[in-house]
Amino acid sequence: MDNQRNLILAIALSFLLLLGWTSAMDYFYPQPEQALVEDRADTPTEQASQAATQHSRTGGLVDPAMRAQEVADVKTALASPDRVRIDAPRVAGSVNLRGGVVDDIVLKEYDETTQKDSEPVRIFSPSGTPAQQFAQFGWVGSNLKVPGPQTLWEADGDVLSADTPLTLTHENGEGLTFSIRYTIDDQYMITAAQTVANTAGNDVVVQPFGLVNRTSRTASEDLWIAHSGPIGVFGDSADYDIDYDDLDEDQRVSPEGRTSWVGFTDIYWLAALVPQDDSAPETTFRAMGDETYRADMIYEATTLPAGNALTVTSRLYAGAKESAVLDSYEDAGIQKFGLAIDWGWFRWFEKPMLWLLRTIYDAVGNFGIAIIGLTFIVRGLMFPIAQRGFASMAEMKAIQPKMKALQEKYKDDKPKQQQEIMALYKSEKVNPVAGCLPMLLQIPVFFALYKVLYLAIEMRHRDFLWIGDLSAPDPANLANALAYVGIDVPQFLMIIFGLGVLAVLLGFTMWLTFRLNPSQMDPMQQKIFDIMPWILMFVMAPFAAGLLLYWVTSNVLTLAQQKYLYSKHPQLRASIEEEKARKAAEAAKAGS
Template structure:
């Protein structure tokens, strides 16, 4: 077999692996996009349900049951600009919470996200605060607490009160801010005749695992910050086998979905023992206990904790970390190794969005900015590529002259590079610099709730999801759903076309097999990129078009390079 044929066979094998093996790899290491939010049927856009959007969602048939559960116990209403719901006075528990600003789907009449739901209802998810019974005899889970008010708002905290038969009185004062942070003060006043030991605890309990997929690049599930670092290594499967425990001072623990978070945040100056454990019927619990304290007769002890329950908004988590002193709450978003690049890109992209009002346009402007900053380097790349084109006749002559002496052939080619002052790898630098930028945009689109359900134009209703429109079923006019791996959308096809024209401007390899490889590469990459978020494809298309324009401008400024390439 000739060298050319061997190269072609190797490329064919690589292409097959990319097309058929890549989906298996990307599912674990690089989840390609959020689930599609729409589908095209009979040429019309239809909204799809989003089961992973709603941690405590109720199936339609179960709504009545949940309402019955809520009606079984006395409650204090919650009403803030961001949240609505209620506190269960039995327990007590924060077990009814709706996020006002976030809907389950892109439909205009979509219901809001339900984050917490009471025990006994489907997908129960709740938080509770209390004291361990170490000779203290605290109120139990069936105790009905007395409330100082009927509604919790940012302006009206609520104090819950209960007592035991030994002279101790218990209070839980709950306050809430304008966003998603509860502040919980737990007080024990000892009116008895003997000192008592007080060990404060808090827990968050959820039924079932998250619907969001956990992967190597995006952690979903139990999460904690302890020992000065974020722990992304705890999974639901791990705590099915055995509890996960740690001791630390400063930090937090809870459950992280892709966009939603519940986090128990003890006093950041006190040591605490945290743990995750599994219960019956696929229930999972995160809890912590503070070290016991002695309360003398006639004295009281107050310990303050916080509870975050809401959306993982980047600016909000950063503010709680930087201004409110919550250790590494911003790490609830799993930015990964490139956070130093990803967060600035997010903030710039978010600023552009606020400026123009469309995230697709903001991504285009981001691309223009990046290409503008890299323009001097790109010009050197294009000049190097053009010089390589000019050298091709000489390189071809060397290959012909020393076709039977490969070492001598390589030696002469390297000498040619040195004589003509051409660096064959100089053109790779801009591409290498774009790799972390491209990956950073991938993480921004995948992770940040600010990108969730952001439309672009026409049928693109969510830039963080794949393109739902494909010509394989005549753009939805045929009642046929193509297999996932060949359902190439319109935007990926445009990406393939833009890559084809960009590759055409690159120096053509002298090896015949390599020419065939480069001719097929854009279409292979089109299939590989098709399942990724449309926002990534918009970035790449824009970058390709700017690259083509830059290279055409270079040739217009240096006609000799183009003439040399033509020869």
């Protein structure tokens, strides 16, 4: 009777756990790229205010009305004749001659969605548009007429490309000539050489600056696993601790330490300023109001004598957070630029795993197959450890009678009992924890792959069978099926209706592994243990499909591995089955 009551209690607690998981689903579950705003207000201003608080996993505007407004506003802004085209190998866009601003950048090789007619990802939009993000280079001066946001610069060409630099020039009418020479490489880095020439009759004091301005309306979700917001390397470490809420509260944050680079990040995109080598500009993050923010990089004031010129060279990274590309810039001298991706503590393990995945992908041409291949490699490398674990379990079973004898002999002297048991382990050359080692080693592998699939842009929009994006949850679920016929499932029911095919396979294969490897628990504990795979099935459903693909494949290989190892250690299987039968008989006897 007690066992039955405990089982009912365990099932009830498990049900409560599933219901409580709804909040975690909101935390982990990627929102649709065009999620609707519930309880929408009547006015466009109120609609915009409500939509601004919503964020998708990958970033971008969420509210459909605001997305439409962005398209219209960008089209109007880019129709201006005061623009010079950007046409580089991996980016396109334009430089606004009004202010000399880089405010129009799209990424040629990345689409916004998985649809065939999708537009390329836009990461820079002109000031005043709903998704504004731009970079500007200029000067601050005391009692000087310096170029401003409305200054119309003169250009020496009609395109900025990897082979063709672009120089903007402006004379202030007071003996100062300002120029910005833009160059762009074959990746995502723009170099801005700011020069001011003093032809006046007196010395002047100038301060070059660079800034990145953006709105948080397009920010990706800021989660424990993926930082979104202000970012940079200051001193010797990367700073992931500042978010947009911090700036709203403090209005201004100045990180300590020399700035190696600074900017704003989303899960997949980065806009960052890199100061001139051997310089120490003052860096500040600011809240500008109306959900806009700015990262400033201001160089020291310099006295420029008459007849002299001053040049300061900064760089602007505006592009995708590709690990190999970021690391190449780090190798070229930008300190810890690879940490623009928040790999965390396990980056020493995650980056090689990403490299291995890319290598397998280059060989097979599909990331889903690459994940399966990676699973085979991981399980293969761990097989000797698993084999040793099974052997250790068999050895432990063989010495069970001796252990019971010692426990009975020294039942009133626990220290002596433990001492004798340890001596028994040593004499029989048995390691009691060897059987746990394979499971312990799986933990960093599993977590590292989770981070790789979630953070690495290489996984974005990679398909496999019915899965359109391995970095997102399995789309083959009842909620999506109902959405096709116009039925929206409430969020609190997503714990059930969001259950995908891979999650079901995960629960089933895990249940099979537990059944094939009977534990020595009492019947009550065994019953609780039996429902654990099904609980994990619901818990893991919102995670990346690629992660579930790895786990399902790993479970299948575990089943094959267990079959093989039990064939090599039949005495272990027989002993466990005998113990299980004995426990069941004792429970039946107690129940009667």
